Amino acid sequence: MLSASWVKTMSNYVYGVDVGGTSIKIGRFEAGQEVKLIKKWEIPTRLEDGGQHILEDIAIEIGKDDDNTGERIKGIGLAVPGPVLADGTVNRCINLGWNRFNVEQTLADLVHSKTGMKLKVRAANDANAAALGEYFAGAGRSYSYLLMATLGTGVGGGFVADGQILTGATGAACEIGHLVVNPEEPETCNCGKHGCLEQYVSATGIVRLAKMALSGRTQTALSGDDLTAEKIFEAAKAGDELALGVVDEVAQILGMGLANAANVLNPDVIVLGGGVSKAGEFLRVRVEKSFRLHAFHACQGADINLAELSNDAGIFGAALLIR
């Protein structure tokens, strides 16, 4: 993904870093009116010792990549899998073993001690960063108010209004996975509540619905062993009735949940991202139908788009924190 414009010697650069539970993605971007990805690479996430080597490893990588002057580097944007307050404080990242500390200051200090460079560091929650990435460089480019739903193992979300991430009081804004869509649900969500959106439309939730539908049924291509959301969508696309029923139920519930979020946020675009969104148009059109049915008329006009940046949304969004 090399761009010809990297040879412009006067360009400024930013790094976008996306910290996940298994790997850290690093992107170097040319920063002008827009960001342009110049190169990207990954290093493993070292979880030992309470995740204390993670930021050190990032500082070292950036030191190695730099042209040694640092003058053209505008800063480092960081996406982390947990809540981040407006002042750069992370409020626990369970996957990384992190407790509460100021991740911006800590990384800036480490970069300074490892490389001698004094760089600006800005951090955000990874779902919020992905939303920012799609807003400026992906499926939300031509919109002003973007709601992103990240449909993975769990369900996350982010909201960007006029180019600014909505962080919230505890860094937990747009946790749409825990909108209650069915107060009567007997099973308990990971969060301890009942009937959260995540229990139905995450990859895990979709498998759960399929398993419930499967019990006692034989005329289906699906089997209870090694069932995945991907297999369910494949079977539905091939015309399997039971799988189609599950997909319709998922889309109906997701559309209703997004409608409730949209009644509060009034976005002009809703972007579907994360692994589940790879089901593509097949899922999107069904979600859109349910959304239009359930949204308040003044909020009904939002476009529903599939994400465009895929796994790069996080590094794009992180880079875009430096503006």
Next chain:
Amino acid sequence: MLSASWVKTMSNYVYGVDVGGTSIKIGRFEAGQEVKLIKKWEIPTRLEDGGQHILEDIAIEIGKDDDNTGERIKGIGLAVPGPVLADGTVNRCINLGWNRFNVEQTLADLVHSKTGMKLKVRAANDANAAALGEYFAGAGRSYSYLLMATLGTGVGGGFVADGQILTGATGAACEIGHLVVNPEEPETCNCGKHGCLEQYVSATGIVRLAKMALSGRTQTALSGDDLTAEKIFEAAKAGDELALGVVDEVAQILGMGLANAANVLNPDVIVLGGGVSKAGEFLRVRVEKSFRLHAFHACQGADINLAELSNDAGIFGAALLIR
């Protein structure tokens, strides 16, 4: 409500104007670090001729009130009962007979032609303005992210983050009255959907729930004639079991709806305003209990406060648009 400080001759002033369906409230505020209400008065809302005299009347009132130089007037803030886009366009105010036009530009032009003054005009939806008023001058003074629920004949809402109103793509952000809390509801909401929060917790919704509970019951102080939300709260406070049951149901549903809104917005304070909120602590503690039960743990800590500015929230918020 005269303040001694009005005599400071160097002070700047702003007008806060709240346009309702029957009257227009006008406040003159001293504008410094905070706004201070100097005087307030009302004029009737002239609805004839498609509401076209309303802005003219406001311009004339301000011209009459002014000291004829206009130099110390920083501007006019306007709260209107309908959606307002970020550029000052109102997108229909059904109660006033207004269609789509730029209300800021129109009022500024009228003020100029009637008084010779060139004043800045900023407009907002009235529920959003009330939220801004409570944020800076009322029950949200010591918070950063405020969600306000206005419980009147209908249910409106507003969200203020870091001092900025969330407007949304069509000026309809925070329409929490139309969050779907019960998709199984057989009765239709004014908006055409089923199971909107407004159907249960507005003054009208509370009477509806009471009437359903009343059918066939005799051991209650309530009667079906001239039933009002106020009477229901009075009976509940006096220990009437049926009324208490209705209030508990209202609080339970409102707490759940606010929890869903809070999971998206992550406020640090939720302010209950509007006529229904005059039920006071009796309602607040019950709503808080249900909210804590239904909110996602990271969003659970928001304080729930009763509004402080009552009917003045609109003029305060309007004045605060001029900053």
